[in-house]
Amino acid sequence: MYILGLGGSDHDVSSCLLKDDQILIAIEEERVTRKKYGFYSNLLFGHSRNYCLQNAGIQLDDVELVVADAILAPTASHAVRHRMHVLNHHLAHAASAFYPSPFEEAAILVVDNAGGLVSFNGKTGIETVTYAVGKGNEITVLDKVIGDQYGEADVSTAGKAYQLGDPNNSLGHFYKIISHYCGFDFLNNENFYFTEDGKTMGLAPYGTDRYYDQIRPFIHLLPDGGLRIDLHTGELQSLLEDLTREELTGEDEYRRKADIAWAGQKCQEDVMIHFANSLYEKTGLKNLCIAGGSGLNSVANGKILKQTPFENIFVQPAAGDNGTSIGCAMWGYYMLKGMPRTPNDRLRMDHAYLGRSYSDAEIEEALTQFPDLEFEVVESPAQAAAERIAAGQIIGWFQGGSEFGPRALGHRSILANPTLPHMKDEINHRVKFREGFRPFAPAVLEEAQSTYFDLDQVSPFMLIVCDVVPEHRATLPAITHVDGTARVQTVTKHGAPEFYELIDKLGAITGVPVVLNTSFNVKGEPIVETPHDAMRCFSGTNMDTLILSHYVVTKKGAALKGGE
Missing domain, CATH: 3.30.420.40 (ATPase, nucleotide binding domain)
Structure with missing residues (x-):
């Protein structure tokens, strides 16, 4: 079937x-x-x-x-x-x-920008939050937060740009507005803008609470998990326009954006914790499942795990x-x-590797299209990768089927040594071509996670941010964010055998079974899917080595760190 x-x-x-x-x-x-x-x-x-x-x-x-x-x-x-x-x-x-969660019974929280037009408990409008319970194969909706669509509203602000469906009472839309005024638009025209909210989350720890007391009053936390954000008035947008009206450059502009991001992120956490606590009161369950675009805010997910009565959370990787x-x-x-x-x-x-795998013949066919590349076939790609990463190389790693969702989890990844202090800046500037403030994530063997990270549950999808154990922040400078946290991926032999083997072998060399892991792409492009995609990305960046299955690929004439 x-x-x-x-x-x-x-x-x-x-x-x-x-x-x-x-x-x-x-x-x-x-x-x-x-x-x-x-x-x-x-x-x-x-x-x-x-x-x-x-x-x-x-x-x-x-x-x-x-x-x-x-x-x-x-x-x-x-x-x-x-x-x-x-x-x-x-x-x-x-x-x-x-x-897909491991739970027989769980509370379910859905939070996004805008869902469908619905009627629920006498309320009609755009769904922005859904509270539900799952048991067996049944999902029962308990309540919803509803917003009014105002895509065509007459808003008294020159900065309005709403897509059809953007509603009031939407945490997702609130965060989208914050990201917009931080300058993180992926697309923007007269009628529509689409933001990359992960950048806002990454910038926030560099900011201060300077604007929080001005932005927070726009959010009203209501009893029984309710939420009111009157975005249709344009007052929030007008405030943000006023805050950003003065033309600044350099460090001053950066600080202003970071402070706006800090306020927006803190509001996000306030509201998500409110939602989670309300859902716990409704259900009394210890397990929580999260989906909707707001579920990708891994910092808020970590706060839910630490600051609410829920003991276990599962976030859909996509x-x-x-x-x-x-x-x-x-x-x-x-x-x-x-x-x-x-x-x-x-x-x-227990994994997100849902794409197809590629054969040796397909890899070799792709190699014929890149005459600037040369390769050798090795018996142990994990050993080859571990040796090069330990020596300071930046590796493109392509194994098995691609990950489903926005996180690279060790099948379509760029990998490096997290113990080298310069590695974060080096990858951002010479490989990813992206903003220097953006952090990189650690992938750690599950059995070693408590040694390095303050995390009480597994995190196979890199969707929970936690503290790096203080005594190991100096050990792992390239993945420790400015606030002492990291977005952790825990790796098991069962879920990702090739990736597990690589980290295990790297740990045997460096003494630290952790690897810096970021998505195999450059700014503005999707994660690579095919061998051809990987080779094109590799050729256009300053990665040192590309390993696809058993093929170790290098650039002809390139001088490699720790290379052969």
Whole structure:
């Protein structure tokens, strides 16, 4: 039995194909089209859908059930419009978080910019928060925060730029506005802007509380998990315009942006903790599942784990709109097909490596297209990588199927030695070509996590920020953020055997079983998918070595650190 889930909205379109009780393959549109977030992709072609079908060796007619997100762009579902089931956006998010989680029963929190137009408990509008409970294969919605759509509102501010669906009472939209005034627009035109909120989260620790008392009053935390943010008045936007009106340069401009980011991030944490505490009061459960774009705020996730009664959290690795394809497919399996959810269910996600693998023949074919590259085949790519990383090289690491979601988790990664103080700046400037304040994440063997990080649960998807143990901050300067924290990935032999082996061998050389891990891409591009993508990225940056499967690739004539 094949079930196809189609997810996304007007961005982050994705597809997920189940075969019986397992995820066979899943991919985001951006990885195939090479257009970040899927913007400017022709969705009528169904690139992600065809990727899944072709790699499964089936046709669309072989798919028994198609389930699509209700707010998915119509062009993305055009080919299946007459046979698909439509699932509410927040329910798709909830399903994407609960069904793959390790919990038999859990509270579910969905927080994003804007979901679907709904009516719930006498309220009608755009859903911005959903509280739910999952038990077995049932998901029960308890309550929602609803906002009024004001995309066409007459707002008295020159800086207005709202997309259709941007509502009041939306934490996601609030944070989007903060990111906009920090200058972190990915797209911006007269009618629409799309921000990269992870940059705001990364900049925030460099700021101060200078603007917090001015921004925080716009947020009203209401009883029973309610939220009111009157964004339609334009008053918040006017304040931010006033704060940024004066033309500044250099350090002064940087400090202003950092202080705005600090205030926005602190507000984000305040509200997410309010949501989590309210949900705990409603359910009394110890396990929490999180989805929606706000779930990618790993700093807030870490605060929830530390400051609320929840003992365990599971965040869908593709918490944004891309993850709803997983939710749609699993909803089809559990609810429309009525299949039981059991403790040993193969749909539980202990890894996110859902893309296809590439053969030696495909790697060698790609190599023929890059005459500036040369290669050798090695018996142990993990040993080859560990030796080079220990010697100070920056490595492109390409193994198995690609990760689903925005985090590289050791299959499409750039890796380096976290014990070298200069490595953060070196990768940002000569490889990633991105802002120097942005931090890098550590990947650590699960059995060593408590030695280096104050983290009481596993974090396989790099979605929880915690403190680096004080005595090891000097040990790990390249991954310790300015506030003493890190966004940790815990690695197991079962979940990521090749990556585990690499970190284990690196630890044997350096004495520290931790590697600096960042996504295999450059600023403005999606994470690489194919061997050709990897080689093109490698050729255009100052990485030292690229390792694809057993192939160790270098640039002809390049002088390598610690190289052979």
